[in-house]
Amino acid sequence: MTSAAASPPHPPSGRPRRRRPPWAGRNYSLLAVAAFITTLGAHGALIASSFAVLDTGGDGGDVGLVAAARTLFLVVFLLVGGAVADRLPRHHVMVAANALNFLSQGAFALLVLQGEPQLWQMMALSALGGTGQAFFNPAAEGMLMASVSGEQAGRAFALFRMGMSGAAVGGAALGGALVAAVGPGWVLAVDAAAFAVAGALRMFLDVGHIAPRVPGSGLLADMRDGWREFVGRPWLWTIVAQFSVVVAVVGAAESVFGPLVARDELGGAGPWGVALGAFGVGTILGGLLMMRWKPQRLLFAATLSVFSLALPSAALAVPVPLGVLIAVMFVSGVTIEIFGVSWITALHQEIPEEKLSRISAYDWFGSVAMVPLATALAGPAESAFGRTPSLWGCAALVVVATTAVLFVPDVRRLRRRPPATVVAAGDVCLEKAVPTQESPAGQESPAGQESPAGQAGVSPR
CATH class of the missing domain: 1.20.1250.20 (MFS general substrate transporter like domains)
Structure with a gap:
């Protein structure tokens, strides 16, 4: 972002230049847009996957098995995913996880569009999706928190979560309508495409401001350190x-x-x-x-x-x-x-x-x-x-x-x-x-600065 001293006070049009707020930098903007896209697709896919199971003659128990496969593998690999995301560049982990979700959801969509997928196939692909999320979620949350700083963090996190809430509501409504109009297979295909687009955006994240990872004693040692x-x-x-x-x-x-x-x-x-x-x-x-x-x-x-x-x-x-x-x-x-x-x-x-x-x-x-x-x-x-x-x-x-x-x-x-009293x-x-010396709640400080977390449908954070 060009500094005020280096840029003219007014553009040629005569209007004052509007500067982005400090917390809306490149990384934050990329993360917010990518997360909005995948949240929109994922909440439509939740409805589509349920109807895909039901359309093959499955019942509520079969829907639960497909959902449980995803949750089980999410839980199993979460702690490993957190340790990996702190060892490797987080944006690399996020892009790799998006690629896995793109492949698994794309295969799910293809099976549904081609005919009658078997229950075990849908469970296996759902498990792959949960594995991808287990590596993605800790990396994404760490990357988000590393993308903002200072007193603006609370505002940045609030706007990010607000965007995700809007995408969740809109995705569920749009997904339900699309399932009724074109069938669950195409909605799953759209979700796969959303992962591809989001992964491409995340490839452009800048991690130059983050200190290089110091090699540790191993993955298990890093997990113990986290514990x-x-x-x-x-x-x-x-x-x-x-x-x-x-x-x-x-x-x-x-x-x-x-x-x-x-x-x-x-x-x-x-x-x-x-x-x-x-x-x-x-x-x-x-x-x-x-x-x-x-x-x-x-x-x-x-x-x-x-x-x-x-x-x-x-x-x-x-x-x-x-x-x-x-x-x-x-x-x-x-x-x-x-x-x-x-x-x-x-x-x-x-x-x-x-x-x-x-x-x-x-x-x-x-x-x-x-x-x-x-x-x-x-x-x-x-x-x-x-x-x-x-x-x-x-x-x-x-x-x-x-x-x-x-x-x-x-x-x-x-x-x-x-910020003035930050300690180690x-x-x-x-x-x-x-x-602390803060302005009254809800009011801006003299500097105009104001001082986020988690997955819809799984955790209110």
């Missing part, structure tokens, strides 16, 4: 443990119990889709909020916002009228963005750059590891205890897990670190250790 970094920070591992419970029970409530309540009490799939759409709209508005609001106690504000995730389960347990459910889902969407932006800002602030991907891998692992178990146990829980008690149990687990995290001192005291990477900035 020590993870367990050595109580605020980090307790929140990841909290979300392993929260994501699992919220996922079970919304993927298993929600459609059943909608069928029996709300009028079917249409009203349930509207409620889920309200959650998506809430995440977009939550991102707008977090572009302006900079809570000083990052993790305290983030954790308080998680209590709202108990509301959808409670609303389904009653069950409340559709209008109330829509409002509850909307509020949950807004507040989860408060958590998401505050969380990724804390990681960006506290974790050394060379360990970002390994920590991100543990974060992802905690978020997705218990989801298959929770969804598998939802049916037996309904049979044993009833649907309403099971939903109240989901809400209670969210409240208990979130309350427990508030007893961790670092969660209550870790503060946003202003990895040192926790606590309330009494580094006083």
